[in-house]
Amino acid sequence: MSARVGQANLRAPGTAAVVFAIAHATFREAARDRVLYLLLAFALAVIGAARFVALLTVGSEVKIVKDLGLAAVSICGALVAVLVGVSLVYKEIERRTVLTLLAQPVRRWQFMLGKYAGLLAVLLLNVIAMASVLAAVVAWKGESPWPLLPAVGLVAVELAIVTSFALLFSSFANPILAAVGTLTVYVAGHLSWSFELLRSRVPAGPARTAARLAHVLLPNLDRLDIKAEAVHGIPLPEGYACAAALYGIGYALVVFLLACLVFERRDFA
């Protein structure tokens, strides 16, 4: 027994194995959430019904199908990220499953990364399912769905940002507060341009500083929104989608690190 107690044979398992195990468990848990299927069904119904809506409105039927379809992918994806994401960490703490989990040779950031990766995998599958149905409908109408791909890709990046905020709020607030916080960021992020406009219109002082801070600190989700360009075939500047994706991934990473920092300092009483 004496050899057992020495420090030499104390060995924590590798990060990849730990993160994958937690991500897999998170994926299984999130995939059991009825909200996910409800929103997925709603999004698919919207995409499916888009061609009937198109009959009632003026304009190209395919464009309306694309427009409604991409909006459904984006909004339903964000709702899943918020509604499933905000309870991810909170549930672990509330049900005290976190006690046995963090008593294992697991670092707290590995736990958070596993949670994040698991939910992102669920969201990605969700986006792929919705986008596939949209692509099928567009192809059925005789148009190529491939020009929609960059827009769908940036929707996925946007969801990575929303999920990172859900994880951050979930690590210290209850699901209701976390949902309100995440939705606020989502809405404000899409209105990012308005803070810039506000800054240019208010006189110098605290209001201008606040508007500037909001513009700088909040994610610029408008930058990731190229749905109109994809629907109407408007060309984007070269490298725009890649730059926007890098911005989004970088932003999500910073928020994720912040979530890890908050979780690292937590006590589990």
Add this chain to the structure above:
Amino acid sequence: MNRPGESPTMATPVSDPPVLLLEGVRKAFRGHLGLGRAVAVDGLSLEVHRGEVFGLLGPNGAGKTTTLKLALGLLRPDRGRVRLFGLPPTEPASRARTGFLPEQPYFYDYLTARELLDFYGRLRGLGRAERQREVGRLLERVGLAGREGLPLRKLSKGTLQRVGIAQALLADPDLVILDEPMSGLDPIGRREVRDLILSLRREGRTVFFSSHILQDAEMLCDRVAILDRGRAVQVGRLAELVGRSVHWFEVTVVGANPEGLPAESVAVSGEETLFRVTGVEELSRLLAAARAGGGQVVSVWPRRQTLEDLFLEKLGREKAGRGTS
């Protein structure tokens, strides 16, 4: 008696490096809305050594669970030092050879016992074949073989406790930390947990557990610490703390006039009178007088100090000390 805030020295110093060390640890929690601070553990120093069964005893709110969570890095001390296998408990390597059973454990209730153990096995870095072998062995050991396919939400509290024990024993830990392992179990369940702790000791593992059930601690522990309001009021080897010497004799006599006997009666029930005497000479005098007076001695019970006596004495003294200070 130790000064407040200072931990007593151990009854038997042990030369081995401790598996778990707490040095002058303090932990306080903020009250509601961040107002006020409740001190849960106050200047606690403990050493748990290899191969021993160490019991952390105390009434509710004494700081037992907080101490265990500090030992595992689930809580960070405000002051003091915690070392698990010589490392800070926040280091995963220190927990790699430690198993933990929380009080009233909760698990992912949609998983089965086998799936749950497989999940924890993955977190401990076990390969697929190793996990299968280890999970099968543990399910057998805790008596869950045959029930491993049921979702955990369908299992009783006692069965969940077995699942919890199985996960605490995954990957062959050197140190097993159990928070109130007998809590909420029926007598058979308690007996099984006791047997399990004894078998862990036979295997050379270290067991550190909290309990407020003193009989269990008395049967199992090599050493104990009695906590009260976050402070260790007594730490030491059980045999030395409670001693084996007889403190008094309880003698039951029938058919003799109690007033004519050379001892004070403590209880009378019908014809039976219960006497308490200290020392063998006093006992001999009482027995002789009882027989001479026509009485019959029904029983003589040598009363040794129990852990419960020590527990009540220490806590009583602490309370009295607080009352006069």
